[in-house]
Amino acid sequence: MISQGNQAMTTPAAVVSAESFLRLEQVSKVYPTKKGPFTVLTDITLDIQAGEFICVIGHSGCGKTTLLNMVSGFVRPTTGEVRLKGQPIKEPGPDRMVVFQNYALLPWLTAAENVYLAVDAVWPKKSRPQKMAIVREHLAMVGLAEAANRYPAQLSGGMKQRVAIARALAIRPEILILDEPFGALDAITKEELQEELLSIWQKHRCTVLMITHDIDEALFLADRLVMMTNGPAAKIGEIMTIPFPRPRDRERILEDPTYYQLRNDALDFLYRRYHLDEEAE
Amino acid sequence: MAVASVRRNGNANPLLKFLRQQGADFYLPIIGVIGFLVVWQILSSIKILSLPGPIQVFADERSRYLIFHPFYYNSPLDQGLARQTLISLTRVAQGYGLAAIVGITLGILVGTSKALNKSLDPIFQFLRMVAPLAWVPISLAALRQNEPAAIFVIFITSIWPILINTAVGVREIPQDYKNVSRVLRLSKKTFFLKILLPSALPYIFTGLRIAIGLAWLAIIAAEIVMSGVAGIGFFIWDAYQQNYVTEIIVAVVYIGAIGLILDRLVGFLQSKIAPANR
Ligand SMILES: Nc1ncnc2c1ncn2[C@@H]1O[C@H](COP(=O)(O)OP(=O)(O)OP(=O)(O)O)[C@@H](O)[C@H]1O
Ligand SMILES: [Mg+2]
Numbered sequence: 231m232i233s234q235g236n237q238a239m240t241t242p243a244a245v246v247s248a249e250s251f252l253r254l255e256q257v258s259k260v261y262p263t264k265k266g267p268f269t270v271l272t273d274i275t276l277d278i279q280a281g282e283f284i285c286v287i288g289h290s291g292c293g294k295t296t297l298l299n300m301v302s303g304f305v306r307p308t309t310g311e312v313r314l315k316g317q318p319i320k321e322p323g324p325d326r327m328v329v330f331q332n333y334a335l336l337p338w339l340t341a342a343e344n345v346y347l348a349v350d351a352v353w354p355k356k357s358r359p360q361k362m363a364i365v366r367e368h369l370a371m372v373g374l375a376e377a378a379n380r381y382p383a384q385l386s387g388g389m390k391q392r393v394a395i396a397r398a399l400a401i402r403p404e405i406l407i408l409d410e411p412f413g414a415l416d417a418i419t420k421e422e423l424q425e426e427l428l429s430i431w432q433k434h435r436c437t438v439l440m441i442t443h444d445i446d447e448a449l450f451l452a453d454r455l456v457m458m459t460n461g462p463a464a465k466i467g468e469i470m471t472i473p474f475p476r477p478r479d480r481e482r483i484l485e486d487p488t489y490y491q492l493r494n495d496a497l498d499f500l501y502r503r504y505h506l507d508e509e510a511e
Numbered sequence: 512m513a514v515a516s517v518r519r520n521g522n523a524n525p526l527l528k529f530l531r532q533q534g535a536d537f538y539l540p541i542i543g544v545i546g547f548l549v550v551w552q553i554l555s556s557i558k559i560l561s562l563p564g565p566i567q568v569f570a571d572e573r574s575r576y577l578i579f580h581p582f583y584y585n586s587p588l589d590q591g592l593a594r595q596t597l598i599s600l601t602r603v604a605q606g607y608g609l610a611a612i613v614g615i616t617l618g619i620l621v622g623t624s625k626a627l628n629k630s631l632d633p634i635f636q637f638l639r640m641v642a643p644l645a646w647v648p649i650s651l652a653a654l655r656q657n658e659p660a661a662i663f664v665i666f667i668t669s670i671w672p673i674l675i676n677t678a679v680g681v682r683e684i685p686q687d688y689k690n691v692s693r694v695l696r697l698s699k700k701t702f703f704l705k706i707l708l709p710s711a712l713p714y715i716f717t718g719l720r721i722a723i724g725l726a727w728l729a730i731i732a733a734e735i736v737m738s739g740v741a742g743i744g745f746f747i748w749d750a751y752q753q754n755y756v757t758e759i760i761v762a763v764v765y766i767g768a769i770g771l772i773l774d775r776l777v778g779f780l781q782s783k784i785a786p787a788n789r
Pocket of ligand 2: 294295296409
């Protein structure tokens with residue numbers, strides 16, 4: 231689906247061997263506003279390996295969504311470059327599927343039709359029964375086989391989020407981008423969905439970029455946790471490697487002293503060094 | 512609604528309960544209508560209104576004939592009110608149908624293109640303020656024949672709400688849905704059928720519903736001015752010329768009833784095709 235033109239456009243820098251799967255290089259984002267240019271992000275350099283699970287955390291408004299939008303292609307960096315397998319990202323595409331903050335399901339389509347729309351867009355040549363099978367498989371995977379023919383208005387928040395995840399996974403993206411997917415859910419549904427997401431990711435091994443506000447969530451899910459400094463002109467403050475072996479078990483992690491060490495470090499970063507009320511730095 | 516309320520009060524006699532509950536919906540409007548007729552009758556009896564009252568309308572030989580013979584036919588300009596109404600309705604169907612097709616198409620174009628919107632919106636806003644009657648001489652001058660001119664007047668009166676509402680509907684497609692379309696790289700056709708149209712449909716129907724009322728108003732106005740064409744509007748004009756006021760009153764009842772039915776019809780389609788709760 232990526233346009234052929236990209237091949238010819240490959241810059242010399244991108245040809246360098248051993249470039250990581252996804253690379254954000256010296257990326258900044260400046261929005262022109264009425265009060266003059268507003269720098270949201272500066273000096274972001276990040277290398278992500280294929281199959282990694284990355285969480286991004288930071289205070290509200292620091293630019294997390296902006297950062298992920300530059301990977302999905304909805305936002306172009308002001309300076310620097312985001313490259314996927316050496317190719318600069320120019321526009322959104324189904325290889326970088328997004329689970330949007332408010333589900334973004336089409337209300338006039340049933341759960342199954344919402345997923346089908348994506349499957350049909352990505353594999354127009356597949357036969358209808360084949361596409362239907364993919365839809366059913368992925369709805370079953372998120373535990374929604376029964377609700378396939380219901381409209382979004384008839385689904386709970388958790389179920390809607392499941393449909394959105396099924397829609398995203400059904401098209402086999404190389405990168406799955408989730409913007410605070412579980413923020414609006416109750417604690418139990420949230421833990422259920424975290425576990426489902428993890429086991430699905432274990433099976434498919436796509437690369438995941440996920441924004442969260444929840445340190446425990448990040449520690450349970452991520453390989454690495456990217457912690458952003460406060461805006462404006464936010465940077466990557468620290469990248470925490472989360473060493474727990476996989477498959478992860480929530481109880482076992484909670485018994486691990488490392489967990490509390492990491493948790494304290496993250497809390498310390500967010501609430502002492504980069505408390506919202508204080509001056510950054 | 513009705514079924515649900517019957518089921519909820521399943522005890523006692525459901526039919527009686529239903530009647531008691533729905534009763535207010537039945538008898539209050541009837542009381543209202545009767546009250547209106549009584550006041551009208553009194554006002555015309557004590558000569559405050561120089562119009563005939565409802566009793567006179569029923570008693571008068573000519574209007575009574577009209578009431579009980581809606582389908583009589585003597586000549587194109589002398590036929591039953593149901594027939595006259597049907598002729599007017601055919602014109603409305605043509606003008607309104609054309610307005611719907613052109614209005615929705617143009618509305619989608621204008622809603623999709625910022626440049627087109629900026630350049631055409633002032634003209635639309637200007638033209639939509641022109642009253643139906645003002646279009647009559649223009650359309651007669653332009654088309655030179657009564658029949659196409661009448662249809663054009665309906666068309667030009669009813670197109671604006673359809674066009675403007677459709678354009679708003681297209682412009683108001685939520686960013687989320689557009690993002691879904693971008694990330695999936697939906698084809699133009701799929702975007703149109705699966706996102707644009709369903710998203711704009713409630714707005715389109717709002718426009719269609721306003722427009723059907725305007726179209727019906729316009730045809731009456733057009734027929735009154737374009738003498739010599741059969742139709743309920745010309746019937747009124749003709750009756751006025753001959754001072755048959757009771758006949759006019761019967762015709763006015765027809766006009767009101769048809770307008771109401773047309774409005775409800777489009778409202779019904781709206782509730783079927785684009786329910787508001789989704
Ligand atoms: N199109 C835009 N024009 C101007 N400023 C913008 C634009 N988009 C975002 N911003 C600003 O950029 C900053 C970062 O926004 P962003 O949505 O990325 O934050 P966030 O970290 O995702 O916040 P939250 O946690 O609340 O979702 C905010 O201050 C926002 O006001
Ligand atoms: Mg955000």
